[in-house]
Amino acid sequence: MEVTCDSCQSKFRIPDDKVPVGKVATLPCPKCKNKITVDNRKKSEDAAESDSYDASDKPFDFVEEEAKTALICEPDNNILNKMSAVLTNMEYHITRGESTRDVLKKMRYHIYDVILVDENFDAESPDSNGVLLYLERLDMSIRRNIFVVMISHRYRTMDNLQAFNKSVNMVINPKNIDDFDKILKRGMTENDLFYRVYKETLRTLGRV
Incomplete structure (x- = not known):
């Protein structure tokens, strides 16, 4: 409500x-x-209609209407804490994913502004990452409004070709995590510029 x-x-x-x-x-x-x-x-x-879900699955109890939200799926606490600190300074409300199942439940009830996913998060291999596969198949009308970052040891930071191949907005290599603040803001700025004309066209047509 x-x-x-x-x-x-x-x-x-x-x-x-x-x-x-x-x-x-x-x-x-x-x-x-x-x-x-x-x-x-x-x-x-x-x-009686509200008994079909577990309220504990909802990621936020009380969120301001215009608040920005972020979901972090990262098994390495050192990396997770550094990303959390940056996002907190950027005034994001943060949720930490515990498992693929936990993350999918959270995304069922909330559309995040930013999602950061380690390619090895709760997966036997990067190619079987359940969270990334879910985001890849997400309806584009929803997906285009989410900034997805993949944390990868295999690819270099800001590798646009691999980002396109993996259906994410940006790739960050953990070796550059100390510069996460600058890298994230740069990636978001480039993404906003890329989609600005497209989104303005949709607004004109009344589709957003």
């Missing part, structure tokens, strides 16, 4: 399960800490 803070007017999305059906709850605004009252009494009739 969507709620609005009466104090700062910020809009947020919260899972329905966080407010008991048929009850009124008070939650603190993540932005200004003002109390937000959420009335869930009107939804008691629809409660």
Whole structure:
């Protein structure tokens, strides 16, 4: 459900399960800490329809409507922590994937702005990486709005040919992880320029 803070007017999305059906709850605004009252009494009739999923699979409990989100699928804690620090500084809300199954569940409920995937994440070989295969088959109307980074020991950083071959936006070699901040921002800028005309055309046609 969507709620609005009466104090700062910020809009947020919260899972329905966080407010008991048929009850009124008070939650603190993540932005200004003002109390937000959420009335869930009107939804008691629809409660039965919400039993088909496990709410714990949802990656975020409370995310601002315009917030940027990132998903990291990286088994190496050193690399993961460095990427997390950069994304946090860029004001992304971060989710860490535990396994392919865990990641696919998270993507079922949320479309991330940025996804970083180690080609060896929960896979016997890079070519059998379940997360990358899922993203490769994702509908283009959704996929084009996600910036996908593949972490690879096999390919050089910013290898555009391999990025195209693997259906990702950018490749980063772990040996360059200390420059992750600059590399990521450069890749995002180039991607935005590449898609700008295309997206503006779609908006004109009313397709986005």
